Amino acid sequence: GAGVSQTPSNKVTEKGKYVELRCDPISGHTALYWYRQSLGQGPEFLIYFQGTGAADDSGLPNDRFFAVRPEGSVSTLKIQRTERGDSAVYLCASSFSGGKFEQFFGPGTRLTVL
């Protein structure tokens, strides 16, 4: 079946603008995760959804970052007043709920803030 998809694959924006990044998880996966990967680093956790609710948003760096998953499937990561330091690859993953279940990663959205 289809894997995790993310759109757009690349996004270039100007400092101060608002961006939305979309993630379509694997059908049937109740858990959805957002990570951010800067150059030369491993992925860093941002937020985790269980169904429609954010089970853990402790990784969001500040209040410019917000994510929603209104129907328990597609999720949108929203970044307000973007800064150059927000430039990174934003990764989405999904899994069945809990335990060892593998997190399947999407290809990521490369965000560049000029």
Add this chain to the structure above:
Amino acid sequence: GEDVEQSLFLSVREGDSSVINCTYTDSSSTYLYWYKQEPGAGLQLLTYIFSNMDMKQDQRLTVLLNKKDKHLSLRIADTQTGDSAIYFCAEKPGSQGNLIFGKGTKLSVKP
């Protein structure tokens, strides 16, 4: 605090074994993972090990876990040029749903 440490680079010759090492800090971690990332591609799970296991073997891959020292290793037997990639170690702390990743080890395989 939570931290996963890996050496950044490893270079081996084709046909040799590769050993990538990782240390983690959270003793509550229930699962430990190895992911592979090829250039321009997403993260692919290679293997995982449950914290009550010492070793897991899967074809050319062998994972060793020393829970006392919080040390994890991935051995790739008969390394091929197609194994060239960045390998990430990750832990899943018992109380959390997310993974905590290391910075990755770049494996270069020379013919």
